[in-house]
Amino acid sequence: MSSALDTLRKRFGHREFRPLQGEAIEALLAGRDVFLLMPTGGGKSLCYQLPALLMRGTAVVASPLVALMKDQVDALEGLGVAAAAYNSSLDGAAARRVLARLHAGELDLVYVAPERLVSAEFLARLDGLELALFAIDEAHCVSQWGHDFRPEYRQLDVLGQRYPGVPRIALTATADPHTREDVAAQLGLAEPLFLAGGFDRPNIRYRVVPKSRPVDQLLELTAGQPEASGIVYCLTRRRTEEVAAALAEAGLQAGAYHAGLTAVERRRVQERFLTGDLRTVVATVAFGMGIDKPDVRYVVHHDLPLSVEAYYQETGRAGRDGLPAEALLLYAPGDAGRAFALIERGRNHEQQRIERFKLRAMMAYAEGASCRRQALLHYFGEEAPAACGNCDVCLDPPETVDATEEARMALSCVFRVGQRFGAQYVVDVLVGSTKERLQANGHDKLPTWGVGRHHPRERWVALLRQLVHAGYLEQDLSRYAVLKLTDRAGPLLRGEETLRLALPRHVGRPRTAGRSGTSGSAGQRRSLAGDPGRASRREERPLSAAEEELFEELRSLRRRLAAEQGVPAYVVFNDRTLRELARRRPGSPGELLDVPGVGPAKLDRYGAVFLEALSDSSKGPASGQALAPEQPSLIGDADVRSQQPPRQ
Numbered sequence: 327m328s329s330a331l332d333t334l335r336k337r338f339g340h341r342e343f344r345p346l347q348g349e350a351i352e353a354l355l356a357g358r359d360v361f362l363l364m365p366t367g368g369g370k371s372l373c374y375q376l377p378a379l380l381m382r383g384t385a386v387v388a389s390p391l392v393a394l395m396k397d398q399v400d401a402l403e404g405l406g407v408a409a410a411a412y413n414s415s416l417d418g419a420a421a422r423r424v425l426a427r428l429h430a431g432e433l434d435l436v437y438v439a440p441e442r443l444v445s446a447e448f449l450a451r452l453d454g455l456e457l458a459l460f461a462i463d464e465a466h467c468v469s470q471w472g473h474d475f476r477p478e479y480r481q482l483d484v485l486g487q488r489y490p491g492v493p494r495i496a497l498t499a500t501a502d503p504h505t506r507e508d509v510a511a512q513l514g515l516a517e518p519l520f521l522a523g524g525f526d527r528p529n530i531r532y533r534v535v536p537k538s539r540p541v542d543q544l545l546e547l548t549a550g551q552p553e554a555s556g557i558v559y560c561l562t563r564r565r566t567e568e569v570a571a572a573l574a575e576a577g578l579q580a581g582a583y584h585a586g587l588t589a590v591e592r593r594r595v596q597e598r599f600l601t602g603d604l605r606t607v608v609a610t611v612a613f614g615m616g617i618d619k620p621d622v623r624y625v626v627h628h629d630l631p632l633s634v635e636a637y638y639q640e641t642g643r644a645g646r647d648g649l650p651a652e653a654l655l656l657y658a659p660g661d662a663g664r665a666f667a668l669i670e671r672g673r674n675h676e677q678q679r680i681e682r683f684k685l686r687a688m689m690a691y692a693e694g695a696s697c698r699r700q701a702l703l704h705y706f707g708e709e710a711p712a713a714c715g716n717c718d719v720c721l722d723p724p725e726t727v728d729a730t731e732e733a734r735m736a737l738s739c740v741f742r743v744g745q746r747f748g749a750q751y752v753v754d755v756l757v758g759s760t761k762e763r764l765q766a767n768g769h770d771k772l773p774t775w776g777v778g779r780h781h782p783r784e785r786w787v788a789l790l791r792q793l794v795h796a797g798y799l800e801q802d803l804s805r806y807a808v809l810k811l812t813d814r815a816g817p818l819l820r821g822e823e824t825l826r827l828a829l830p831r832h833v834g835r836p837r838t839a840g841r842s843g844t845s846g847s848a849g850q851r852r853s854l855a856g857d858p859g860r861a862s863r864r865e866e867r868p869l870s871a872a873e874e875e876l877f878e879e880l881r882s883l884r885r886r887l888a889a890e891q892g893v894p895a896y897v898v899f900n901d902r903t904l905r906e907l908a909r910r911r912p913g914s915p916g917e918l919l920d921v922p923g924v925g926p927a928k929l930d931r932y933g934a935v936f937l938e939a940l941s942d943s944s945k946g947p948a949s950g951q952a953l954a955p956e957q958p959s960l961i962g963d964a965d966v967r968s969q970q971p972p973r974q
Contacts, residue, residue: 327348327351327352327355329380330348330351330352330355330376330377330380331343333376333379333380334376335925336925336926337379337405337925337926337927338372338376338925339919339922339923339924339925339926339927339928340922340923340925341922344368344369345368345523346362346364346368346373346521346523347369347372347373349519349521350362350373350495350519350521351372351373351376351377353493353519354373354374354377354381354459354493354495355377355380355381357491357493358493358517358518358519359486359493359494359495359515359516359517359518359519360373360493360494360495360496360518360519360521361465361495361496361506361509361510361515361518361519361520361521362495362496362497362498362521363497363498363499363501363506363520363521363522363523364497364499364521364522364523365499365523365524365525365526365527365642366499366527366639366642366643366646367527367620367642367645367646367647367648368499368523370463370497370499371398371463371497373495373497374387374435374459374461374495374497375402375407375435377458377459378434378435378458378459379407379434381458381459382456382458383431383455383456383457383458384428384431384433384434384435384436384455384456384457384458385434385435385436385457385458385459385460385461386435386436386438386443386452386457386459386460386461387435387436387437387438387460387461387463388438388439388440388443388460388461388462388463388479388482389411389437389438389439389463389464390439390440390463390464390467390476390479392411392413392414392415392439392589393592393596394463394618395411395413395437396411396415396593396596397600397618397894398411398437398618399411399437400893400894400897401618401894401897402434402435404893404897405927406927407434407435408427408432408433408434408435409433409434409435409436409437410424410427410428410433410435410436410437411424411436411437411438412424412425412428412436412437412438412442413437413438413439413442414439415589415593424436425451428451428455429451429454429455431455431456434458440462440467440476440478440479440481440482441478441481443482443485444478444481444482444484444485449484449488452489453488457489457492458492459492459493459494459495460485460489460492460493460494460495461494461495461497462479462482462494462495462496462497462513463497463498464497464498465479465496465497465498465501465509465513466498466500466501466505466509466635467479468480468482468496468508468509468512468513469501469505469508469509469512470508470676470677470680471502471504471505471508471680474635474636475677480512482513483512483513483514485513486513486514486515486516487514490516494513494515496509496510496513496515496518499638499639499642500635500636500638500639500706501635501706502635502705502706502707503707504802506520506522524708525638525702525703525706525708526699526703526708526710527641527642527645528699528714528716529645529648529649529650529651530641530642530644530645530651530652530653530716531650531651531652531653531716531717532641532653532655532698532699532702532716532717532718533652533653533654533655533698533717533718534654534655534657534691534692534698534718535654535655535656535657535718536656536657536658537628537656537657537658537661540569540628540656541569541572541573541576543656544558544569544573544578544626544628545573545576545578547624547626547652547654548578548605548606548624551623552605553605553881554605554623554624555599555602555605555606555619555621555622555623556605556606556607556622556623556624556625556626556644557606557607557608557609557622557624557625557626557640557643557644558573558580558606558607558608558609558625558626558627558628559608559609559610559611559625559626559627559628559629559631559640560608560609560610560611560628560629561610561611561628561629561630561661561664561665561668562610562629563584563585563586563610565628565629566582566583566584566608566609566610567582567584569582569608569628570582570608573606573608578605578606579603579604579605579606580604580605580606580607580608581595581598581599581604581606581607581608582595582607582608582609583595583596583607583608583609583610584609584610585610595607597894599619600619600894600895600896601885601888601889601893601894601895602885602888602895608628611627611629611631611632611636611640618646619643619646619894619896620646620647620896620900620901620902621646621647621649621895621896621900621901622643622644622645622646622651623644623645623649623650623651623652624644624651624652624653624654625640625641625643625644625651625652625653625654626653626654626655626656627640627641627654627655627656628656629656629661629664629665630655630657630658630661630662630665630685630688630689630692631655631688632665632668632669632681632684632685632688633681633684633685633687633688634684634687634688634691634702634705635684637655637688637691638702638706641653647900647901647902648902649901649902649905655692657692657693659693662685662689665685666682666685669681669682669685683801683807687705687801690791690794690795691705691795693788693791694719694791694792694795695719695724695788695792695827695828695829696719696792696795696796696827696828697710697712697713697714697717697719697720698714698717698718698719698720699711699714699716699717700712700713700714700795700796701795704794704795704796704797705795709797710797719828723828724828724829725828725829726826726827726828726829727826727827727829728824728825728826729789729792729825729826729827730818730824730825730826732778732781732786732789733789733793733798733818733825733827734818734819734821735756735774735777735778736752736756736778736786736789736790736793737793737798737799737811737815737818737819738773738774738819739752739755739756739772739774739777740752740799740809740810740811741811741819742755742769742772742773742774743755743767743769743772745808745809745810745811746808747808747809748801748807748808748809749787749790749791749801749807749809750787751763751764752786752790752809753778753783753786753787753790755769755770755772755774755775756774756775756776756777756778756779756786757776757778757779757781757783757786758770758775758776758778758779789827790809792827792828794809796814796825796827797812797814798811798812798814798815798818799811799812799815800812869905869908869909873905873908873909874908876907876908876911876940876943877904877905877907877908879939879943880899880904880907880908880936880939881895881901881904883935883936883939884898884899884904887932887935898932899923899924899928899932899936900923902922902923903921903922903923903924906921906922906923907921907936907940911940911943912937912940913937913940913941914937915929915933915937918933918936918937
């Protein structure tokens with residue numbers, strides 16, 4: 327690990343590992359399998375990229391998206407790291423060059439699609455090579471319980487059988503506890519080290535608003551933020567084209583990105599987005615983006631996502647740099663019908679059942695009246711604070727009522743039916759249904775049968791959803807989403823505590839304009855800018871007016887350098903590093919190296935030009951004076967920039 331820390335500091339420009347990175351890297355270097363769950367932007371990729379530079383042989387990375395492979399390889403090549411992708415986007419000559427480098431032992435990392443990796447031809451190529459490790463990205467695709475199950479991922483278990491001495495790491499940002507166990511079992515990981523980071527992204531403001539004139543709502547969101555980058559997700563290709571055209575017609579730099587476009591068209595849109603020439607990309611949810619861009623300031627869901635996992639993963643592409651960002655869901659109840667129709671097109675009935683459950687959970691989130699962050703974290707099995715203070719529900723609290731008695735009725739009913747049934751069945755008992763199944767089970771004789779008939783079914787359904795969000799109930803997806811009591815339910819059932827719950831919002835129509843959480847333009851603009859002190863716990867203070875001006879000058883310089891080199895702007899420096907440069911105004915190479923995100927490779931390549939720009943800037947604090955203590959290191963997926971270190 328001393329070599330790993332040395333490489334981190336001298337090559338990557340960071341002073342310390344982020345949470346779980348050190349543990350994952352140490353395990354791989356020791357030859358142990360790892361399952362790593364870390365939120366988007368948490369630095370998952372570094373956990374296999376850095377060991378690949380220290381271990382003998384080539385690291386093989388299974389990645390599902392050509393776009394994601396390109397993004398990773400571009401970033402690594404910018405550091406002088408020997409990396410390549412072997413996929414369908416290559417012509418014959420380019421593919422042969424990659425294979426030649428692979429067989430010559432010249433590559434530190436090679437990125438391959440799962441279906442190609444498990445092919446007999448490619449495995450035969452690997453048999454004669456020295457292999458450092460296998461990394462399985464987006465590992466939730468292995469499990470049928472995951473939100474993006476891909477059958478070809480199931481075949482990756484062959485890696486452990488064929489290369490038993492090569493350590494493997496499975497990485498994902500979205501997996502509930504059941505999915506995690508299933509992934510490890512399906513891959514046959516050998517006594518893996520399980521590492522799970524927190525799901526909380528405090529810099530992201532989560533908001534759900536009624537969908538009303540969606541294009542106007544998108545334009546209101548971006549008003550006053552002409553330089554902000556964002557992604558808008560739509561459910562279908564046709565909607566993607568329509569929304570992109572409408573935004574472009576209104577004067578917003580926007581382009582469509584979906585699987586129906588040619589590879590050349592998709593590559594052009596992605597490269598324009600990465601370099602900053604295109605501010606907004608409108609993409610199909612199903613295709614995904616695979617974008618490693620750290621300065622995405624907003625992610626909008628024009629249509630309802632098909633699962634909470636997909637929603638969390640896609641919103642996680644905002645604010646990877648740790649600065650304030652916005653996640654906005656435009657919700658109309660009718661969207662759910664179209665989403666259910668897409669699910670019914672599938673032929674696997676078991677998979678349809680799972681996807682229907684996940685869609686209902688997403689609807690519950692959208693229609694919920696409790697803290698959005700709390701609901702998300704509970705879904706993934708993580709404890710959450712009572713309220714986050716940075717979502718539409720917390721910023722514009724709904725009316726609450728004493729729900730103690732109703733909650734006790736519902737929890738008691740779940741217990742009395744043996745914790746073996748789902749929400750609809752529990753509601754049938756509460757409202758006194760005479761359905762044949764209920765009578766056959768003898769549940770019409772329970773004390774809780776009919777105790778809730780004075781309320782409509784919809785109210786009980788909403789109550790059960792809130793009890794799940796609040797952590798009093800959990801749903802077991804592997805057993806047809808049956809409801810079970812958690813330890814937290816005991817004190818409430820025993821009368822040791824009371825409970826107030828929010829009345830459901832009327833999500834089907836717009837609320838009164840002018841309040842935070844509405845679809846009014848003032849509320850939209852305010853939420854995108856955010857409250858830096860609340861929205862990002864890492865941000866020590868906003869930039870002063872003079873520092874903000876210098877920051878914009880440095881961004882312009884970065885944009886010019888990136889254009890000259892044909893790389894994304896963040897490959898030069900990310901926004902957080904530029905902000906620190908504006909705060910500290912380093913005046914020497916040594917002072918520049920003290921800025922997080924600046925390592926020797928960046929210093930050699932960009933130090934002189936940035937020091938000159940800082941020297942020529944308007945007079946401010948003394949050169950090199952630190953205006954604030956050093957920020958915690960940010961080792962994001964896109965921040966892996968170094969020259970190739972010596973191999974062991």
